[in-house]
Amino acid sequence: MAYALFNDDKQIGPGLPSEPEVWKHALDDGLISDIPVADEAGGQVLPARYHVKEIKLEECCAPDPAWELPSEIS
Incomplete structure (x- = not known):
């Protein structure tokens, strides 16, 4: 098995x-600006829509080359 980063249901990173x-x-590729940290409940606090x-x-595929990091993450 492998893992990948998704924005909603779109894979935006390679399978690792x-x-x-x-x-x-x-983080190294600039797709996110910080590593997620655990919240009080022990879960992860992720940038919006990322998982x-x-x-x-x-299922492993190359990320969509047209995808760009949003200018603001809320």
Whole structure:
């Protein structure tokens, strides 16, 4: 299995072996501006509409080259 970063239901990052690698790659590539941190309930506080999910290797695809980081994340 692999993991990838998604914006809503659109994959915006490559499939990688673990969630921490997905977040590091997204940070290194400028897709996110900060690594998510745990909130009081123990969950993650993610930028709006962003999430990491497990994908099957055959689902792994290249990110959409037309996708751009929003100028503001609320």
